[in-house]
Amino acid sequence: MKRILLAAALGLAFAGTASAAALTYKIDPNHTDVVASWSHFGFSNPVAHFGKVDGSITYDPAKPAASKVEVTIPLDGLDSHVADFDEHLKSADFFDAAKYPTITFKSTKVEAAGAKKLKVTGDLTVHGVTKPAVLDVTVNKIGEQPMAKRAAAGFDATTTLKRSDFGIAKYVPNVSDEIKIRITTEAIVPKP
Template sequence: MFKRLALAVVLASASAAAFAAPVTYKIDANHTSVVASWNHFGFSNPIANFGQVDGFITYDPDHVGTSKVEVTIPLAGLDTRVAKFDEHLRSADFFDAEKYPTITFKSTKVEAAGDKKLRVFGDLTVHGVTKPVVLDTTINKIGEQPMAKRAAAGFDATTTIKRSDFGVDKYAPNVSDTVTIRITTEAVVPKAGDAK
């Protein structure tokens, strides 16, 4: 009788694992960075960091297609380490942050792309314009975050866009139209009561 009970528990556990629900993680803004880089008249390759990132990542390693990402990036968090340049980028010459205060990304499809690799397709909205982009993504680690003592997930991702596609084309092509975006993010399972 005990053996049958033990077997039933094992089978039930295996069945539950096979049909485990996707896990949703809240992005940790303190350990997330979105960095844009471009070429400046052929002389240099400046960068801008976009902080204060907010959003959720849902990931299911057994059913990758059910995974999804939704992110908001406030332009208030833009930081080039040059205050006057930050102001210029937020001005109507570029992002027009007073009118369009956030950048958003919402995934439309996620595909496996090899060992610890994903392709995340989605809609990027910048300057009030929405265009499709693809994030080439690496899974850094899935496990317990020792400080938060909660399940966590970490990812790196890259993509390249044309800023003119979003109506942010001041000084192009001398200041390159092509912008490379690099993302690193850490996200943890939210505490009870955290807004989604």
């Protein structure tokens, strides 16, 4: 009986260790949205959505510093819900998407920042310019995604950037230099 209890206890201990190990998740573009908002002459706060997000998230809840994020956002996924405005945003006045077709983020440091909170620092490249950016991240849920039947992770993140830091300064200050970014993402461990 003691052996059975010991075996069960060891099994539970190893199961707990295994579930806390780092996993690498592939970002699900169908359940990921990057939203930018800004002030337009102080009258309104328009938004643009960036879809078709691709990338991976390695997350280790036991050792957040071992975690990492790599994301590519193609500008052909930009959607403000106004086709003419989308084209203007992709023009040389702003993103110059013909010359710089993607935005990328690659983490350089991940730190715990409280219960279910992380601070993710990384290199953000927009318009051919790379600058450091810090994301304030909330861990929404880690577990099995019921439809995929695989391990999944969900995160929300926010940051504020100055577009002029990336060489996109058209109409500043009337159209705000500060851009607020909200991200929600769901990522799933790929099939073996």
